[in-house]
Amino acid sequence: MIVAGFCFWRGDGLALDLSRLTPFPFALTVDRLSAFFLLLICAVGAPVALFSSSYVERHYSGAKADSMWLLLPLFLLSMVLVVTASTAFAFLFGWELMTLLSAGLILIDGDSERRRHNIFIYLLMMHAGAAAVIASFLLFLPHASSLDFTSMRAAAASMPAGLRTAIFLLSFVGFGTKAGIVPFHLWLPKAHPIAPSPVSALMSGVMLKTAIYGFVRFTFDFLGGGPIWWGYLVLLAGAVTGLLGILYALTEHDLKLLLAYSSVENIGIIYLGLGAALVFMANNAWAWAMVALVAALLHALNHALFKSLLFLGAGAVSDAAHTLDIELLGGLLKRMRVTGTAFLVGCCSIIGLPLFNGFVGEWMMLRSFVAGSELPAISCAIILPLMAGVLALIGGIAVACFAKVFGIAFLGRPRSLAAEQATEVAASMQVAMTLLAASCVMIGIMPGMMVSPLTVVARELLHTPTLPNAALSISHTLPLIAACVGVLMIVVAGFRRIKRVTPTWACGLPALDSRMQYSSAAFSKPLRKTFSRVYEADRTVDVLYANQPYFPKSILYRSVRTTSFERSLYRPAVDAIVNMATRLRKLQTGNMQVYLLYIFLALIALLIFMRFA
Amino acid sequence: MGLIELAAAKALASSAVFLFITLLMMASAKRISTCIVLFSIQSAIMAAEILAMAYAGKSVGAYIVAALVIAVKVVAIPYALFRIMKDLKASQDVASSTTGAQSVFMMAGLILLSFFAVAPYAKTLRLDEDLLAAAVALLLAGAFLMVSRKKALMQVIGLLVLENGIFVAALTTTYGMPLVIEIGIFFDLLMGVFLMGLFVFRIRDTFEHLDVSKLRRLRG
C-alpha cells in the first residue's frame, strides 16, 4: 500500500526485472497507471483482509481456513502482478493465476452441482477471454521486437490499421469478458454470489478493475486511441451493459446476486466514460478526452470502494441473519447500526448521490457528455449528450433498486425470525466497513484529493497539459454544499424536541405484522412491468382455493427469468461443438480395416498434394 | 552368350509379369491356403530376380539376400502360416467383402494405376518401368487385401505382400540396401509374423472367431 501511494504521487516507475530467472522476459514496472490500480487494490484489499480475519474464523476451520488464508493473499498478489506487469508474459501469468485462484476460493464454500456448474462456466469463459487477450498481445509480435510494454507501445504506432483494429477488437472482447460487459457478462452473476463474501468483494471490487486496467492499457496506452467507431462501440457496450445490468439487478431478491448485477451496471458506466474518451480522442479534443478518462478511472476506484463495502455488508448480513434473501430480512438497521449505516453509505454512493463518491465520477462523465456537443461531427454532437440521458436513466433505476434493497432489508419490520434475532457483527468487520464507508464519504465531499492525482495519470496516457477548469468546478463546490446541508440539518434538527413512539397506523386493524409489509417483488413491480420487454420472464401464478371461491387459501407467484443471451448465444455454440464431436466419434468405427483405409487415403491424398504442391 | 545369362535376362524381363499373375490369382483365391502358396511363389519369383541381378552385378551380398529370401519368405513364413492354420482348425474361407470377379477387376485396376503412377519416376530415374510398377502394384495389392479380407490370417498375408512390394522397390531401384539393413528387415519381418501368429491364437481363444471385422469393442 505504501509503495502504491508512494509511486502514485511520485509517478516515476520503480521497475523490477526477473527476466534472468524466467524463460520469457518477466518484468514489473509501476508507472502512474499501474500505481493507481495498485492503490485501488490495496485500498480495497486492506479492509477486506481485516474483514475476513474474523469472517474466516467464524465460518471455516482447519484445512478450509488454512486454504482460505493461503489463497486470499495469493489472489491479491496475482492481481498486483497483473497491474504491475510490464511484459506480456508476466501479465498473462498473473492473469491466468488470478482466474484460477478466484475459482479455488469459490470452491472453498463447497462443490454442489449448481456451484460446480457455475464455476465451470466461469472458468470456461475466462479461458476463452484469456485466449483473446493472449492473441491481442501476440498480434503485436510481427512489429514489436519483444513483448515488453515499451516496445509494444513503440510498435503500435507503425502498425497497419487492420492489425490495430484486430488488436482493439480482441482486447475489447478479451477484457470485456473479464469485466463482464453484455453479452459476456454471463459468468458474473453466476460466479460472484457463490463466493465467500470477502472474496466476492475482491472479485467485484478489484478483479473486474484489472480488466478495465488491461483495456485502458491497450486502447489508450498502446494503441493511443483509434477511429471514431471504436468509441461508439465502447459507448454502445457501456450503455447496453449499464441498462441491462441495473434492470436485472432490480428484479433480484438475493442480495449478492443483486450486487453482482449492479457490478455489471457499474462496469457499463465505466465503459461509457472510456467510450466518450475514445470519441473525444478521435476528434482531437484531448482536454475533454482527459475529463472522460479521469471520470472513468475515478468511477472505477469509487466502484471498487463502495461495491466491496456493499459485499462486505452482505457478508455481515448473512452472518447475522443467516440468509441473503431480502424477502426474509428487514429491520436490520435497528439491530446492526454500524453495518446498516455503512451499507446505507454504500447505497448512497452506488446510486451516485451528491456528497458521496459515486456522484463525482458520474458528474464528470455527464459534464464531458455535454461538452460532446461542441464536437464538429454531428453524430458526436447528438450521441454524446444523449448518453447523458442513458446515464441518468441508469441512475434513476439504480435509485429505485437500492431504495428497494435498503428499504426491504434494513428498514421496517423483520420478515423472519432470523432477521429478528440478528445482532451486530464482530468489531473487526465493523471497522473494515467503516473504513470503506469513510473513504466513500471523503472522496464524495472532497473529490479534489482524487481528481488531481488522476489528472496526472491521464496526462501520462493522453499527453495533454491538464483538465479544463469547467470540469474541476465540482471539486470546489461540493465542500460548500456539504457544509450548507450540514448546517441546515443541524438547524432543522433543533425544531423537533419532543418525540413519542406509537404503533404504526394500521387502518383500525388490531396490529400490523410483517406479512403486511411491502415485499421486494412488489416494490420492483411497476418498473418490471414498464420494462417487461427486457426480462422475457415466464411467470406462473398458482392459486389454491379453499372450499369456496374468492377466498384462496394460498397464492403462489413464481417468476423465472433466464437472460436471453444464454439461450440465444451460448447454448447453440456449445451444442454445435458437441454435435461435431459426436459426428467425429462415429469415424472411430472400431473396424480396423476402416482404419487402414484411412491411412491409405491419407497417403494417396498427400501424394496428390505433392504432385500439385 | 551362355544359357545362364539368357535365363537371368529372361528372369529379369519377365518377373514383373509373373508377379502380376500371382496378384490376380490371389485376388481370385477363395481359400487361405491358396493365398499362402501364391505368396511363396511370389517370393520365389523375387528370389529368382535377385539371383539374376546377383549374377549380373557379381555381388556376393545379393546372393546372401537371395538365400535369405528363399529361406524366410519362400519356406519359413509359408510353413509357419500353414502350421498356424492347421492348429487353428478354422475354416479356410478368406471371407472377402467383395466377390471374386470384383476383386480381380479391382486388382487389374490397381496394376494399371501403378503403371500410371510410376511413369514419371521411371523416366527421370532411368529405371525398369514394369518392375517398378510391379513394386507399387504389390504395395497397393497388399493394402487392398488387408482392407477387403476379413480373416486375421489374410491380413498377415496382405501385410507380407505389401512388404514384398517394398522389397521389390528396393531391389529394382537400388539393387538392394546395405546387407545389414536387409538382414535386419528380414528379422523384423519374421518377428512380426511370429507375433501376429501369436495374436491370431489369442484372438481365437478370446473371441472364438477370426473375423477381424467383428473386433469392434473399442470405438469412439
Add this chain to the structure above:
Amino acid sequence: MTLVLLLLVPFLAALIVLTCKQSTRAVCVAMSAGALEVIAIANAVWRIRSNGVLQSGRYLRADGLTAFFLLNVGLILSLVLAYSIGYLRHIPAGRFSSPRWFYSLTFLFVFTIMAVYLSANLGMLWICVESTTLASALLVGFYNTKGAVEAGWKYLVVCTVGIAFALFGTIALYLAAVRSGVNPESALDWAVLMNAAPSLGATGNLIKLSFVFVAVGYGTKIGFVPMHSWLPDAHAEAPTPISAMLSAVLLNCAMYALLRFDTITSHAIGSEFSHTLLLIFGTLSITVAALLMVVQRDLKRLLAYSSIEHMGIIAIGVGLGGPLGLFGALLHTFNHSVAKSLMFFTAGNVRENFGTLRMRRIQGMARSMPWTSAGLVVGSLAIVGMPPFGLFISEFMILTAAFSASRYLIAILLMVSLSIVFGALLHHFQRMLAGKRVDVPVKLKLLPSDFAVMGVCTMLLIVLGVHIPGAFANLLQRALVVLQ
C-alpha cells in the same frame, strides 16, 4: 562403449528378470537394472555435453538431439518403474501376465527405444522403430482380456502397415542419396546425409516422395490424425505404466525419427514442403483430438486423445520452425511427457480404487482419494497449459512463434482447440472430483513410491513453469543446433 552400455543394460535386464520366479526378486532386479540404465543415460548425456557427438562403430551415434531425448527416456523410465512397484500389487496372475514377464517385456521395449535413439543409420532406425511396435504390442495385450487382445492386434497391424510405408520412404531417400553419388554403404547414415543434403536437391521429387511416405509411416506411430486410430485403444487397454511409457516415450521416439528425416529433407529441398506437411498434420490432430475429448467416456482414452492433441502441438511447433518454434516444440515434448505420465499414474490409481475408468461412474474423488485428486488436478492444469506449469511456457512459445510468423489461421485453430480441451477436461474432471465419497470394494493405499512419483512430476512441472535451469536450457540449445 557408453552407448553400447545403454543397449546392453536393458537387454540383459530383460533376460535376467525372466529367470527370477517370485515377483519380489523380479522387482528388485528390475529396480537395480533401471537404476543402472538411468546412470548409464546420465553418463552418456554428460559425455555428449562435454564432447558434442558420441560415436561407436558404424551404427551407433548420439548427438545433442539424442541426448535430449535420452534424458526424457531416463526420467520417464525411472518414474514408471517407481510407479510400477505400487501398481503391480494388483496385477492378476496369468500365463504371460506376471511381474517378471511385465518387467522383461518392459526392458525389451526400453532396449528397442534406446536402439532407435542411438542408431546412426536410417535403415537401422526403421528396424528399431518397427521392433518397438513388436515389443510393446505384447505389453498392450498384456492382460489377455478381450479389449487388450483387440487393442494389441489393431496396434500391431496398423502400426506395422504404417511403418512399412516409412520403409518405402527410407528406400526412396536411399535411392536419392545413391543417385546423387553418396557411397551406397553409408547412404543411410544420417550424419552423412546431413552433409550430403545440399547436393540431394537435384532429386527433389524423390525426396518429397520419401518424406510423404515417412510422414505417413512414422506419423502413424506418432498418432497424427487420421492415422491415430490405434492410439486410444492401445493407451486405454495397456497396463497403466505402459500407457505412460507409450504416451511419454514411444510417441516422442517416433517424433524423433520424423525429426531426423525432416531436418535432412529441409536441408535438401528447403523446409517449405516438409513443414507444410507437419503443419497440416498438426492442425488436423489438435482440432480432431480436441473435439473428440469432449465426448470421451473412458479416462484413459481421454488422456490418449490429449496425447494426440499434444503431438499435434509439437508438430505445429516444428512446422513453424525457427528457434522459438523448435525450442518450444522440444520443451513441449519434455513437459508433455512429464505431465502425461503424472496423469496416467493418477488414472491408474483411480482404476485400482474404483475398479473402473468410466468417468460417469467415478465421483467424490476429492474426498475419497485426496492425494491422487491433487495429482489429477495438477496434471490437468498443466496439460491445459495453465501457469505456473511448464506447458504454459512451451505453448506460449509455440503461439508466439505462430504469431511472429503471422500464421494467424493456425494460431486461431490452436487457441480454439486449446479452449475446447480446457472445457472438456474441466467438464469431465469436475464431475469425478466433486460429489460425496462413495464406498469402493477395494480401498487403494498409496505407497511412498507413489507419492514420490507424483511429487517429482509436480515439482518438475512447476520448476519448468517458472524457470528453465541453465543446464537444461543448454541441452535444449544443443538439440536445437542439430535441428537447424
Add this chain to the structure above:
Amino acid sequence: MNLAIDVIQALLLVAIAPLVSGVIARAKARMQNRRGASLWRPYADLLKLFRKQDLVPDTACGLFRLTPAILFAVTVTAAAFVPVLHPSAIFGMSGDFILLVYLLAIGRFFLMLGAMDGGSSFGGIGASREALVSALAEAPLLLALISVAILSHAVSLSGMVLCTVQQYPFHLSAVYVFALGALVLVAIAETGRIPVDNPSTHLELTMIHEAMMLEYSGPSLALIEWASAIKLTLIMALLIGVFVPWGMATSASITALAIAPFVFVLKLTALAIAVAVIESSIAKLRMYLVPDFLGMASALAILAVAFTALMR
C-alpha cells in the same frame, strides 16, 4: 453585493413556497365555485405542525426522523442554485444543473427510505410508485436542461438565463419548444401534481407522495410539506428562469433590482394559476400510464438535444 442578492433570492424562494401552494389551492377552490381558504393558510398549518408533538412508529429507527431534516436541508440547498432575481446563484457553476437534479434525488431517496421505515404497506406503495416516477423522470429532466445548456453554450443555469434574456421574446428556436414541453411534463411528474399524482388525495389506489408521508406528523410533517412546497416553487422558478426570464435584473442598477421581485412574483402567480387550471381540468392518469406520460417527455427531450446539433 451579488452574494447578498443570491442569498436573498434563495431565501425568497424558501419563504414564498407555502404561499404558492396557497395560491394554487385558492385558485382551484375558485374554479370549483368555493371561496377557499386564505392564501396564508399554509403558513398557519406549518406553524401549527411545528408546535405539535413528533409521533414515531414503533418499527422505525433513527433514519425515520432523520429523513425530514435531510429532505428539507437538501431542498433548501437546491433552491440556492436557481437564479431568481438576477442571472446568477450562490452555487452557480459550470454543470450546476446536473448537481441540482442529483440533489433533488437525495431528498427523494431518503423520503422513500423513510416511508418504508414506517413498516406499513402504504409506505411501500408510495415508495415503489415514487421509484417508478423518479426513475423515468430523471433522464428527460436532465436531457431537457442539457439541450438548453448546449444552445446557450454555457453549461450553467445562470448562463442559460443570460442567453435567453438576451433574445427577443417569442423568437426562440425549436429547441426551446421541445425543451419547454419536456420540462413542463417532467415538472408535473416531479412535483406530484395531477395528472401524475394527486396531492389532495389519501386514497391508496392513487396516492404516491402522500402515501410516503403518511406516517409522519408534527414538525417532521411540517418539514416535509414545506420541502415539497419549496421543490414546487423551485421548479417553477427554474421554468421561469430558463424560458421567460425577462424582467430579471441583468444590470446591478437599483431600479432593476427593485422591479425584479415583483416581476418574478407575478410570473410565479400566473404559473400557479396555470397549474390550478390544469389540475382542475384534467383527470388523473392510471398508474401504469405514467411511463407513457414520461416517455413523451423523454421523446421531447431527445428531440430537443438532437435539434441542438441539427440546427447549428
